[in-house]
Amino acid sequence: MKPITTAEQPWLSFKRTIDITIDGIRYRLFRASVTVAIIILAVAFLTNVLAEGLIKSKINAHVTERQTINQRVYDWSARLATPGDTESLLEELAMTKEGSRLFRECRQLTDMNDSELTQLCRQSQSIVVFLGFLNRLDYAKRRSLVHTAEGLAVLQWLRLPRNMASFQQALGTIHSVKCPLSQDELNRMLDDFPAMEIQLKRILDARAQAIQTLSRHLAGRPLLEALCETDSGFGSLIRQAGFMLDSEEAALISRQARAIQDELLIESLLEVRLIRQTRTHDGSTSSHTTQPVRQFLAQASSQLPSDVTTLDLWTMLESPRNARLLSERLLEMQDSSSASDDVHLEALPPHFLRAISMPPERFVELAESRREASSLEKAARLIGVREDVFFGLDERMAWLLVISLLVCGVGITNAMMMSVTERFKEIATLKCLGALDGFIMLMFVLESSAMGLVGGCLGALFGGLIGFIRMLFAFGPEFFSAMPIGNLFLGMGASVLIGTILAAVAAIIPSFKAARLAPMEAMRVE
Amino acid sequence: MTTSSSAIDNRRVIIRTVELRKSFVKKGVTTEALRGIDISIFQGEFISVMGPSGSGKSTFFNMIGGLDSPTSGRVFIDEVDVAQLTAEELAYLRCHKIGYIFQSYNLIKYMTALENVTTPMAFGGVGPDEARERGMSLLELVGLKARWHHRPIEMSGGQQQRVAIARSLANDPSVLLCDEPTANLDLSTGQEILELLQKLSHEKGVTVICATHDHRMMDICDRLMWIRDGKIERIANRGDVRIEIGGIE
Numbered sequence: 001m002k003p004i005t006t007a008e009q010p011w012l013s014f015k016r017t018i019d020i021t022i023d024g025i026r027y028r029l030f031r032a033s034v035t036v037a038i039i040i041l042a043v044a045f046l047t048n049v050l051a052e053g054l055i056k057s058k059i060n061a062h063v064t065e066r067q068t069i070n071q072r073v074y075d076w077s078a079r080l081a082t083p084g085d086t087e088s089l090l091e092e093l094a095m096t097k098e099g100s101r102l103f104r105e106c107r108q109l110t111d112m113n114d115s116e117l118t119q120l121c122r123q124s125q126s127i128v129v130f131l132g133f134l135n136r137l138d139y140a141k142r143r144s145l146v147h148t149a150e151g152l153a154v155l156q157w158l159r160l161p162r163n164m165a166s167f168q169q170a171l172g173t174i175h176s177v178k179c180p181l182s183q184d185e186l187n188r189m190l191d192d193f194p195a196m197e198i199q200l201k202r203i204l205d206a207r208a209q210a211i212q213t214l215s216r217h218l219a220g221r222p223l224l225e226a227l228c229e230t231d232s233g234f235g236s237l238i239r240q241a242g243f244m245l246d247s248e249e250a251a252l253i254s255r256q257a258r259a260i261q262d263e264l265l266i267e268s269l270l271e272v273r274l275i276r277q278t279r280t281h282d283g284s285t286s287s288h289t290t291q292p293v294r295q296f297l298a299q300a301s302s303q304l305p306s307d308v309t310t311l312d313l314w315t316m317l318e319s320p321r322n323a324r325l326l327s328e329r330l331l332e333m334q335d336s337s338s339a340s341d342d343v344h345l346e347a348l349p350p351h352f353l354r355a356i357s358m359p360p361e362r363f364v365e366l367a368e369s370r371r372e373a374s375s376l377e378k379a380a381r382l383i384g385v386r387e388d389v390f391f392g393l394d395e396r397m398a399w400l401l402v403i404s405l406l407v408c409g410v411g412i413t414n415a416m417m418m419s420v421t422e423r424f425k426e427i428a429t430l431k432c433l434g435a436l437d438g439f440i441m442l443m444f445v446l447e448s449s450a451m452g453l454v455g456g457c458l459g460a461l462f463g464g465l466i467g468f469i470r471m472l473f474a475f476g477p478e479f480f481s482a483m484p485i486g487n488l489f490l491g492m493g494a495s496v497l498i499g500t501i502l503a504a505v506a507a508i509i510p511s512f513k514a515a516r517l518a519p520m521e522a523m524r525v526e
Numbered sequence: 527m528t529t530s531s532s533a534i535d536n537r538r539v540i541i542r543t544v545e546l547r548k549s550f551v552k553k554g555v556t557t558e559a560l561r562g563i564d565i566s567i568f569q570g571e572f573i574s575v576m577g578p579s580g581s582g583k584s585t586f587f588n589m590i591g592g593l594d595s596p597t598s599g600r601v602f603i604d605e606v607d608v609a610q611l612t613a614e615e616l617a618y619l620r621c622h623k624i625g626y627i628f629q630s631y632n633l634i635k636y637m638t639a640l641e642n643v644t645t646p647m648a649f650g651g652v653g654p655d656e657a658r659e660r661g662m663s664l665l666e667l668v669g670l671k672a673r674w675h676h677r678p679i680e681m682s683g684g685q686q687q688r689v690a691i692a693r694s695l696a697n698d699p700s701v702l703l704c705d706e707p708t709a710n711l712d713l714s715t716g717q718e719i720l721e722l723l724q725k726l727s728h729e730k731g732v733t734v735i736c737a738t739h740d741h742r743m744m745d746i747c748d749r750l751m752w753i754r755d756g757k758i759e760r761i762a763n764r765g766d767v768r769i770e771i772g773g774i775e
Contacts, residue, residue: 012649
């Protein structure tokens with residue numbers, strides 16, 4: 001018998017495969033468009049959720065950063081007023097890295113060395129992680145683990161061997177809970193805690209000491225007023241007391257403190273009373289009191305003078321014209337009171353007159369910074385408490401997304417399965433003409449991926465657009481200042497990729513079925 | 527298979543079956559489609575396979591076309607045992623050695639006539655330029671050169687079948703397997719197709735195996751083969767048949 005001389009069939013070139021696939025799609029455009037529509041929907045949803053999640057996390061980071069900066073003066077006034085408690089110090093230390101401000105401050109206040117402090121920070125981290133883990137549990141689970149102990153008392157409670165045993169036992173029975181620390185780490189943490197407590201106390205004591213020194217220097221002056229001079233005299237006092245304060249920070253704080261002070265002054269203008277005394281012909285006097293700023297605002301906003309609030313004041317001052325009008329009005333009042341003995345102005349903070357001499361630009365500036373702060377607050381409220389699981393999505397949304405993708409995948413598989421069934425004869429004919437199984441498989445996977453790519457791009461465009469518009473309306477100015485366009489494109493790109501891969505994967509089973517088809521199906525006559 | 531003349535015996539055997547059996551098992555019931563077929567088909571021969579439906583004709587066709595494997599027995603195509611071939615080798619065999627012509631033409635709907643003809647060449651590794659050239663000459667052979675850019679839907683049944691014939695010749699096969707090529711065509715178009723097949727058989731020396739019910743086939747084929755109940759009922763040369771058919775009628 002002759003040996004087998006048939007050579008192996010070569011692979012069809014990739015370009016030709018694509019050509020045939022694209023021709024096939026074009027011929028079945030309607031069916032393809034239905035499949036593409038499914039993909040568009042799923043990918044649009046995916047992109048929307050992803051992009052919104054990413055935009056939100058970017059805005060969130062931006063807002064948090066801005067708010068932290070805006071509230072620096074409050075942080076400092078708290079820091080300079082009380083030494084804080086052990087737990088808050090622990091949290092501060094847990095977030096501290098070597099060489100940071102707090103790190104240097106602790107080193108300066110106490111005489112601890114770097115390695116001691118680094119170790120303290122690391123220990124604080126594990127305690128914070130452990131306590132955070134307990135705080136996230138629901139009441140029943142927490143109760144079965146650590147009974148009713150709260151905060152640092154948990155560590156005391158766990159130090160008793162009997163309690164530790166019950167903790168371990170409970171941990172073993174609740175399978176849904178996984179302790180972030182291993183048994184060794186937990187034991188070490190508990191062993192280290194008494195020594196740590198002493199170190200923490202040293203830091204707190206040193207802080208209390210520094211605060212006392214500072215308050216002696218203040219001698220009854222309000223802290224806010226002193227903070228206005230952080231960039232000059234008071235700053236060096238703070239440094240002398242042992243706190244770490246760089247000049248940039250000092251400038252920021254004094255600017256913010258001054259803004260707060262000015263705001264209070266401007267708000268006090270609402271209460272300014274103009275008292276006009278008139279002498280009657282019989283020599284007795286009668287006085288007539290008006291609240292000129294309230295009246296002015298009431299006119300502008302058509303309300304009763306008594307209904308005018310500080311909010312109205314600030315809203316009005318956002319316009320430079322109104323600010324100038326108010327300023328003119330105030331100066332006029334001041335002039336009239338200094339011109340005549342019968343007229344004088346009165347308000348609760350005795351130095352309110354300083355507000356009158358402020359330039360109208362300052363009014364506008366303060367009003368604008370207030371508006372910005374409130375818009376930041378609104379954005380923060382809109383974002384709410386976020387628990388990132390994946391790509392800035394929370395757990396439920398991630399689930400919803402996975403399910404929607406699964407549904408889409410099943411839809412694509414179904415569509416491709418029907419396409420295979422419909423094309424039995426064509427596939428069988430191609431196999432009669434010498435097509436390899438791999439070619440048939442590749443043809444279907446390519447067809448599906450092509451639809452995935454087209455559907456993905458369109459879906460990403462729709463979803464991204466919807467997300468963009470929605471976020472724009474939700475966050476307004478914060479959206480622009482955070483500039484999350486990069487994140488938007490990232491979300492869109494990721495969705496296109498996921499859509500294409502999903503379509504390709506969904507086509508594997510149908511294409512396998514097609515490749516396994518017997519070529520003799522071509523002989524069958526309908 | 528005793529009826530073949532000595533002149534034919536000297537020619538090269540292109541397809542040979544030995545004790546070919548095929549049975550299908552469905553829901554526990556075994557159906558024997560082929561019950562031992564031994565036949566040698568020679569190069570350049572035009573052979574008609576006739577038989578009522580359910581006779582095993584199609585199964586026989588699948589076997590000798592390398593589309594299905596026998597339950598027992600052997601099929602040799604060009605002295606190669608089909609059962610021993612891998613999937614890739616089978617694909618090669620189908621691509622290069624055998625041309626298929628179907629009752630319902632089976633052209634790829636989204637390809638033009640030329641693309642349909644050149645697809646087997648692409649599978650066989652022929653370059654696009656050469657494929658185009660050869661495709662055009664094949665279309666010329668079947669008289670459709672002017673319509674190379676038409677899609678199947680724009681052509682009549684006869685024209686589609688002619689494109690299918692051109693396609694089946696794409697890689698110069700040794701064997702053409704035709705499964706009732708004229709069943710879907712009207713009389714005169716069917717006649718044209720048959721003449722075309724006859725011409726190819728004579729001019730190119732291609733072995734044509736034709737399953738058919740068409741009695742005109744008897745006029746042009748070299749041998750006739752009847753299958754009934756999975757067995758060869760009769761094999762006859764063309765000259766002998768004419769008399770016998772007359773006798774029956």
